[in-house]
Amino acid sequence: MDVGELLGRDLWELGMEAWRLRTKLYGRTATYISSMVLNYTNICVVECDFCPFWRARGDGDAYALAVGDAVKRVLAVDAEHGLSQVLIQGGINPEIGIEYFEELFRAIKAKAPHIAIHALSPLEVDYLSRRERMTWREVLERLREAGMDSMPGGGGEILVDRVRKEISPKKIGAEVWLRIMEEAHGLGIPTSATMMYGHVEGPEDWAEHIRKIAELQRKTHGFLAFIAWNYEPEGNRLGAKVRYPRTSATLLRIVAAARLAFTGESFIPHIQSSWLTNGPESAELAMYFGADDFGGTLYEEKVLEGQRRRSPIATRKDVEELIRRAGFQPVERDNWYRPARPGRG
Numbered sequence: 001m002d003v004g005e006l007l008g009r010d011l012w013e014l015g016m017e018a019w020r021l022r023t024k025l026y027g028r029t030a031t032y033i034s035s036m037v038l039n040y041t042n043i044c045v046v047e048c049d050f051c052p053f054w055r056a057r058g059d060g061d062a063y064a065l066a067v068g069d070a071v072k073r074v075l076a077v078d079a080e081h082g083l084s085q086v087l088i089q090g091g092i093n094p095e096i097g098i099e100y101f102e103e104l105f106r107a108i109k110a111k112a113p114h115i116a117i118h119a120l121s122p123l124e125v126d127y128l129s130r131r132e133r134m135t136w137r138e139v140l141e142r143l144r145e146a147g148m149d150s151m152p153g154g155g156g157e158i159l160v161d162r163v164r165k166e167i168s169p170k171k172i173g174a175e176v177w178l179r180i181m182e183e184a185h186g187l188g189i190p191t192s193a194t195m196m197y198g199h200v201e202g203p204e205d206w207a208e209h210i211r212k213i214a215e216l217q218r219k220t221h222g223f224l225a226f227i228a229w230n231y232e233p234e235g236n237r238l239g240a241k242v243r244y245p246r247t248s249a250t251l252l253r254i255v256a257a258a259r260l261a262f263t264g265e266s267f268i269p270h271i272q273s274s275w276l277t278n279g280p281e282s283a284e285l286a287m288y289f290g291a292d293d294f295g296g297t298l299y300e301e302k303v304l305e306g307q308r309r310r311s312p313i314a315t316r317k318d319v320e321e322l323i324r325r326a327g328f329q330p331v332e333r334d335n336w337y338r339p340a341r342p343g344r345g
């Protein structure tokens with residue numbers, strides 16, 4: 001399939017084809033998961049220009065959670081809402097080594113074995129491998145042994161090095177991101193693939209990004225989901241360069257093209273439209289352009305707090321209401337996209 005040609009099609013025709021495929025696969029259902037986000041530290045030495053979250057060590061509001069406090073937070077949210085997943089991500093903090101994650105994952109599994117650990121990203125795996133002088137495989141094996149169930153696609157942004165150098169010069173390159181994903185898939189750790197558009201890239205970069213993910217999926221079949229979101233220009237350095245970020249229409253184009261590109265031998269079963277990153281209305285519309293998953297309830301998310309204030313969605317009931325309002329039947333899922341036990345609220 002020519003991804004460039006797909007992305008260049010008339011938006012409504014593209015959407016209609018993606019809708020037909022989405023309906024064939026999932027009817028009128030839309031899944032979501034009861035999840036929380038544990039941002040264990042905001043100290044980060046990678047300092048990406050697009051990121052509003054990172055702080056330098058010594059900044060007044062810099063923090064790193066002790067393992068005990070992090071576990072308490074997870075258990076408190078679980079007691080209140082009933083969690084199926086904890087998404088664990090944070091900055092690259094040189095004071096945090098692999099033992100921190102091992103201890104954290106083990107403690108969560110000991111107290112709440114029903115919560116799946118969806119944690120870290122290729123960036124953190126690469127950082128840990130250099131810090132601990134281990135291979136990527138060794139890092140992943142140790143994390144899996146400690147309880148990591150799956151890995152998010154953080155740090156994917158746009159898998160084109162020219163773009164990456166401009167928006168996050170200290171971050172791992174596209175090839176490293178893909179190789180670590182391949183390593184994870186080889187160990188049976190499923191992952192997501194992500195994409196952040198709407199900054200300094202163009203449609204040819206979207207095509208290359210999707211092509212690279214499709215190529216790896218053909219080889220490993222380890223991506224469970226593809227998630228795209230637009231770059232948010234507020235509160236970060238890159239914002240000054242990006243006057244008019246691309247938003248909803250681009251999201252719909254990318255979601256629909258992804259649904260159609262990730263088929264056949266490159267099949268990625270789920271196309272997610274996260275309400276937090278894309279805004280609830282765009283997320284609803286994306287369901288008509290090929291998306292089948294609404295993402296998580298995302299209790300406690302800190303990276304995009306500004307966005308959360310604009311879309312105050314607090315519980316699984318709110319997410320279900322959004323899905324119904326859009327004309328779909330909500331189905332709560334687990335970390336592996338299977339129907340989940342009903343939760344608390």
Ligand code: SF4
Nearest residue numbers: 044046047048051054
């Ligand atoms: S996006 Fe991640 S790696 Fe980049 S500055 Fe933010 S926390 Fe650090």
